Amino acid sequence: MSEYQFVLNGEKRFIDCELSRRLLDVIRIDEGLTGTKEGCQEGECGACLVFIDDEIFNSCLVPMSNVVGKSVVTIEAYAKTEEYQRIERAFLEAGAVQCGYCTPGMVMAVSSLLRSGKPLDEDAVRMGLSGNLCRCTGYQTIFEAVCSLKESGGQDV
Amino acid sequence: MKITDAVHRVDGAGKLKGETKYIEDMHFDNMLYAKTLRSKIAKGRITNIEYPELPKEIFIIDAEDMPANNEVAIIERDMPVFAKDAVRYLGEPIALVVGEDKDAILKYMSKIKIEYAEEEPVCDLSQAAKKPDHIMTERAYEKGNLSEIEYDEKVTEIFETTYQEQLYMEKQGVVGTVEEGVVTVYGSLQCPYYALGALKHAMGMDETKLRVIQTPTGGAFGGKEEYPSLLACQVAAAAYKLKRPVRLVLDRREDMAYTTKRHPSKMVITSYIKDKKVLGMDFDIMLDAGSYLGLSDVVMQRAIFTMTGGYKIANLKMRGRTVRTNNVFTGAFRGFGAPQSMYALELHMSHLAKHLGEDPLKFRRRHYVKRGDLTATNGRFNEEIYLDRLTDLLENMSGYKEAVSKKRILAGYGVSVVPHGGGFTGDGEAVHIKAVVKLKKESNGRVTILVSNVEMGQGAITTLSKIVAIVLEMDMDRVGYETPDTFKVPDSGPTVASRTTMVVGALLARAAAKLKNRMHEPGEVIITEHFKQPDYVKWNAETLQGNAYMAYSWSVLLARVEVDPVSYEVKCTDIWGAYDVGVPIDEKLLIGQIQGGMVQGLGYAIMENMTSKAGGIEQFTFSSYPIPTTMDVPKLHAEWIINPYQDGPFGAKSVGELTLVGVAPAVAAAIEDAIGIITSEIPVTPEVIERSLV
Ligand code: FES
Ligand code: FES
Numbered sequence: 149m150s151e152y153q154f155v156l157n158g159e160k161r162f163i164d165c166e167l168s169r170r171l172l173d174v175i176r177i178d179e180g181l182t183g184t185k186e187g188c189q190e191g192e193c194g195a196c197l198v199f200i201d202d203e204i205f206n207s208c209l210v211p212m213s214n215v216v217g218k219s220v221v222t223i224e225a226y227a228k229t230e231e232y233q234r235i236e237r238a239f240l241e242a243g244a245v246q247c248g249y250c251t252p253g254m255v256m257a258v259s260s261l262l263r264s265g266k267p268l269d270e271d272a273v274r275m276g277l278s279g280n281l282c283r284c285t286g287y288q289t290i291f292e293a294v295c296s297l298k299e300s301g302g303q304d305v
Numbered sequence: 306m307k308i309t310d311a312v313h314r315v316d317g318a319g320k321l322k323g324e325t326k327y328i329e330d331m332h333f334d335n336m337l338y339a340k341t342l343r344s345k346i347a348k349g350r351i352t353n354i355e356y357p358e359l360p361k362e363i364f365i366i367d368a369e370d371m372p373a374n375n376e377v378a379i380i381e382r383d384m385p386v387f388a389k390d391a392v393r394y395l396g397e398p399i400a401l402v403v404g405e406d407k408d409a410i411l412k413y414m415s416k417i418k419i420e421y422a423e424e425e426p427v428c429d430l431s432q433a434a435k436k437p438d439h440i441m442t443e444r445a446y447e448k449g450n451l452s453e454i455e456y457d458e459k460v461t462e463i464f465e466t467t468y469q470e471q472l473y474m475e476k477q478g479v480v481g482t483v484e485e486g487v488v489t490v491y492g493s494l495q496c497p498y499y500a501l502g503a504l505k506h507a508m509g510m511d512e513t514k515l516r517v518i519q520t521p522t523g524g525a526f527g528g529k530e531e532y533p534s535l536l537a538c539q540v541a542a543a544a545y546k547l548k549r550p551v552r553l554v555l556d557r558r559e560d561m562a563y564t565t566k567r568h569p570s571k572m573v574i575t576s577y578i579k580d581k582k583v584l585g586m587d588f589d590i591m592l593d594a595g596s597y598l599g600l601s602d603v604v605m606q607r608a609i610f611t612m613t614g615g616y617k618i619a620n621l622k623m624r625g626r627t628v629r630t631n632n633v634f635t636g637a638f639r640g641f642g643a644p645q646s647m648y649a650l651e652l653h654m655s656h657l658a659k660h661l662g663e664d665p666l667k668f669r670r671r672h673y674v675k676r677g678d679l680t681a682t683n684g685r686f687n688e689e690i691y692l693d694r695l696t697d698l699l700e701n702m703s704g705y706k707e708a709v710s711k712k713r714i715l716a717g718y719g720v721s722v723v724p725h726g727g728g729f730t731g732d733g734e735a736v737h738i739k740a741v742v743k744l745k746k747e748s749n750g751r752v753t754i755l756v757s758n759v760e761m762g763q764g765a766i767t768t769l770s771k772i773v774a775i776v777l778e779m780d781m782d783r784v785g786y787e788t789p790d791t792f793k794v795p796d797s798g799p800t801v802a803s804r805t806t807m808v809v810g811a812l813l814a815r816a817a818a819k820l821k822n823r824m825h826e827p828g829e830v831i832i833t834e835h836f837k838q839p840d841y842v843k844w845n846a847e848t849l850q851g852n853a854y855m856a857y858s859w860s861v862l863l864a865r866v867e868v869d870p871v872s873y874e875v876k877c878t879d880i881w882g883a884y885d886v887g888v889p890i891d892e893k894l895l896i897g898q899i900q901g902g903m904v905q906g907l908g909y910a911i912m913e914n915m916t917s918k919a920g921g922i923e924q925f926t927f928s929s930y931p932i933p934t935t936m937d938v939p940k941l942h943a944e945w946i947i948n949p950y951q952d953g954p955f956g957a958k959s960v961g962e963l964t965l966v967g968v969a970p971a972v973a974a975a976i977e978d979a980i981g982i983i984t985s986e987i988p989v990t991p992e993v994i995e996r997s998l999v
Binding site for chain 2: 222248255280
């Protein structure tokens, strides 16, 4: 058994694959957690965002060597949090979901933005989500959804 | 609840949580992966293919494995499923290499040797158009008598557009399996029955032995209209031979370089002007169809049928041609020919207004069509058309008059007025599509919608469920939507041409009205409804005369841009849109379509620059093909009038495509206004601006 470990959604895992394997493939293929999507395969779209030790990364660019000893959280675990519930409500209310392929990654970016403590005005939201591409919505409903989290107490999460 | 009131999307929560299973997320026992072996040249003959000895668990599927025909039936059957002796574009599929392990497949593929007798490819559209055998289709029509009119002056302009890639976030993907003797294809696609039709021809089996099931589709925009038919034939043949599920999901680079995209075009437009009015127009468009016809002829027809836009022009000469090149084959993309022709028409109209020293909206108003007028193809506009009202709305919502009269530096405004016809061209709905829908009341009182129209992000499930629920006066959560599966749903036609709400929604509304009287009956009740062509639709497909579309939706747009004087970077700050889509079924879904279309149109206008060199697409990664990000989107302002359409569900007309079509000409005109140039191509990149300044 491998000496290398990482934590995935709160559970300890031994790394049995090559350390150069992409984290995205381990999540999606080896672990069968398909909520994290692959859009561009080159770090440009944000569909594959996950948390690594509380910071967001495009998992298509992360080799397993970079997560040794670290904690990875995907949408599957994040979707069980209360913070997620608020994001979900805001997105549904604003009509910010269309084809849904960018959406889990978008949710992760929003979560990171909430944790940053930045004011949730449109400029900050644009900046915070600038690494997430959406081809369907034109983004405006997503801005509305995120800005609406301000009213529900967005900063103290 | 009113029909226009916004509801939460039926499919929203599953997508947010990442629970929705797209094709690449689905598990199939014993599944094999497939990778496409592609031509490395744009034109030539394959003289030899050397496959190294096959390791265990690696398989080759090629033309020899097609059970009936090595042809993809789209409209013609000119495209092979796998190229056999000749290749006609760079990246053309030659075989699938199938195996259990992706790395092993790639390793094996690197050892395959293909020898070609290379021929000179024809890649330049204008050059190709000069060769008679490269004209795939040509269509023309006239109106009035252009050669006899008296005019003050004539103005000729040439416009060019390049490729646009759909860039749906979910790549193309299909899985072929054999389930209880039935060859089944699951896939991310818009048109289950198109894929089924292609399978019948390629596999030589009927619909009892073939089955197509749509999987949740992560964006399509036309890119998953005809192209999946090719992929479906490939995996069906593989699964049939290997008797195991075979998955083919394209790599993003393959998807960008080798699948259909918007046609590059060249257009020449001449206006004959008398007393500051356009009396006549001559329009010629050629489209780079690539190496196979696909849907190109239909795309070209839409371009020429709507070419006069919102204007009454008595004398016309129209011609369209689809041209064969050795570029990648082009196809459906939101707008379907209209983004090219409306770009040319609308920028031309802005140029004419400027030339005549007039406000661009005031100039357009003099030409507006109204109900009862003749269309370009001598049909009659049957529905009320309120272009003046829409223009008033736009002027008011944007503060137009004040804004354009103020002195500005490096900021400019541009407008466009465009229609988009809903549904298939001419009598296509009645003659070709013949949509059938079913509504089923279960014994527990729940109602299920049975149609082949798919959810691809646009909100079809929500829209159609809402229509049925409101007619039946029941809660939306008691209305279900069956997965588009050719074993379960009737053929209500493809999910294209902005027809789902307007045409299929209307059939469902009729079915629901009938079901309402039978809801009290015990047990199951099934209502079937067939499309009937409205009396006012008259069409002659030979002469191209009559009603090219059943009804039109309309938009009047204003764009505002700022241009950096040093870098010539363009920042679009605002787009205002006034719309007539009949009655919107759901305001939130309408806004979603409008904003998404505006931003995709903005990409087409200034950012998305896709080119082909010696037959190869040069931008095949996200980093080399930038689309609008959160930092690029302007403020988007949308309002609409309510103008019920007699044959639409609750008065609804079409929405999806219209929202993209008018953006590019408005933005291009705004850039011209900002820095005093004339342009004739999109995207208007800094390089184009620089060139226009000299
Ligand atoms: S797939 Fe990782 S950023 Fe696009
Ligand atoms: S909802 Fe389709 S890409 Fe964002």
